[in-house]
Amino acid sequence: MLLEKANQLLNENKLKEAEFHFKTILDSDPENGEALFGLGRIALRLERYDAAVYLLQRACERLPHMLEPLHALADAFNGVHSPQDALTVLEYAKSIASHNPEPHYYLAQHYLTYGELDKAYSILKHALGMGNYPVTAYILFELVQFGRFNNEQNYINELHQFLTLTNNLRLKMVCYYALGKSYDQLNDTEQAFNYFSLANKLQTKLTQFRTRDLEPFYQRIIEQNTAELIDARDKTFTGTITPIFIIGMPRSGSTLVEQMLASHDDFASLGEDASISNQVVAYLEQQTQLPYPDCLAELNQGLINNARNIYIERIKQAPVVRPFMINKLPANYQSLGLIYLLFPNAKFINMQREYDAIAWSVFSNYFAENEPYFCSLPEFKQYFDLYQQLMEHWQNVMSEAVFDLSYEALISDSEQTLTALCNFLNIEYSTQFLDFYKSKKPVATLSKTAVRQPLTDKAVEKYKRYESAMHTLMRESQTSSTSQQTDQNAPVGE
Known part of the structure; x- marks a missing residue:
């Protein structure tokens, strides 16, 4: 009964409550494999990979014929940058369930x-x-x-x-x-x-919410990140590492640019790392007792130093640390002001791509997340508009730190575009950037197959075959939405 309750809490993402129940089970039964597996999954979700490896190894020893703990252990080994150990575990799992x-x-x-x-x-x-x-x-x-x-x-x-x-x-x-x-x-x-x-x-x-529900959140980001706040950053700050954030809309070419940069000896990547939103923001919210972005109004140098160190510790966990450390989570654009306050030397590469091309790519690809803008053209248009509005604000208050990079220009004139990017980053252009497809570095995004091929223009105009159908669907959706609103506002008959 207690184990069932613990697993239910875990499925509901109530991690603290689930952890308490699993630990209660282990107090009376220290060798309970299911409880160890539960704690290992919690450690995975919290990105505590060393703890996850320890717990899941113990779980696998006690649940020798279960596949789930083995697959989780492989994820944990990848989390601590031990792909060969992960491969060994996965090969073993295949052998016991051939x-x-x-x-x-x-x-x-x-x-x-x-x-x-x-x-x-x-x-x-x-x-x-x-x-x-x-x-x-x-x-x-x-x-x-x-x-x-x-x-x-x-x-x-x-x-x-x-x-x-x-x-x-x-x-x-x-x-x-x-x-x-x-x-x-x-x-x-x-x-x-x-x-x-x-x-x-x-x-x-x-999906469980609508994109329009995000509008107040975006408005608060703009209101809190004033020009005065951004200008108050420590302009004397210098670091041994330059954080690079590749931001923008999904399917705009962020993985391609990440792989290009990471092919250079001075660059390494954290991948799509969410530690800014998951750890740094959580710390500031806990310290100020205010939600993001309202917590920015309470920032002081002590909080900034501590928050900065949280991200620095994350960088140190990378398999290799180079002078330029990339974070390619597109949604980090929501936190540009905070990041710039923590790292005044940070550089932001804002990926730009033809709107219809992005919309089609999102519409035609499966995102495991259930956000409405990943599975609805009208919802995606609302999300894109929110992004555009926020990026316009960032360009107004911190334009010196943001470089707009066109996907189409990168494909059609890669050397000139990359040279302009290198000038922004204060580095020399290198032909190494165009050897990105030869890399065996891990890529877990939807582009994991495409970036293993040389640069091509195949995807640039692919969406045009569907432009008419897309626009028709948008019109029908807008008409349907207007009709529903009219019906809701119509007077009720006697």
Whole structure:
């Protein structure tokens, strides 16, 4: 009963309460593998990877035939930058469940992350032949992303067959995204758009808020980050490391630029690191007893120093520390003022891309998160407008620290664009930047396959095949929204 309650709390993300229950179980039963597994998962979510490794190793010893603890342990090893240990664990999991496609899928994901595309493809193809399991939807989805199929040999029949076997909303959604990608690859744009639309509609059902709910939050960010506040930063601050933040909208080319920069000897990357919002902001909120961004009004030098050290400690955890440390979490644009106060030497690369291209890429790709702007064109337009409004404010109060980088210019004139970026960063341009695709550094974003290829213009105008359908959908959505508002405001009859 206590274990069931602890797992329920963990599923509800009530981590402190769940931790208390798991520890209570261990007080009376120190060798309880399920409780150790629960604590290990909590440590993973809190990014306490050393603790996660310790707890999950103990859990795996006590639950030797369970796959979940092994997969979690592999995640923990990746968290402490031990990919070879992670690979060993995943290979072991596959060996003890050789006829189960799930450990094959996790192993393939590992190879995808580290750029071993052929190995990943081979494992996924093998796993597909093991029958239909819930993970089969994800296996098919990943196989489709490779694009290694044609009109005669593809995965469309398998996807349709799987759809007849499941009522699970998320699994259906994943299959619809895969079918959309398949028909897109086969140049059947009408079918592709229909399936992407179905996928978005299903995912929208899983969202729990509307983008317009964010408007007051964005307005408070602008109100709190005054020109006076930004100008009060310590302009004499110099650090041995220059923090680089690649920001902007999702699908705007941030992974490409990160990989380009990280191919240079002076750069290393933290990936999409959320420690600013998860740790630094949490610290300031706790100290001031005010939510972000209101807590910025209570900043003093002591709080700034402590908050800065939190991020510095995060940088020190990187597998390698270089003079320029990249953080490519696009949503960090919400925290530019705070970051600039902590690190007056920070540089911000704001990714720019044609709006319709971004909107189409978001609409046609599966984001595991259930934010409404990832699965609805009208919601994404609202989100984009909020971003534009906030970036206009940052340009007004800290323009010297922000460089707008055009994705289209990067593709069409890469050397000139990168030279301008290097001038902004006060470094020399290097041809190393264009060797980014040769890297085996981990990439876990949706671009993990694309960035293993040389620079190409294939994606620049791909959205244009869908422009008409996108604009029609937007008009229909706006008309539907207006009609609903009219109905809600209409007088009730007698």
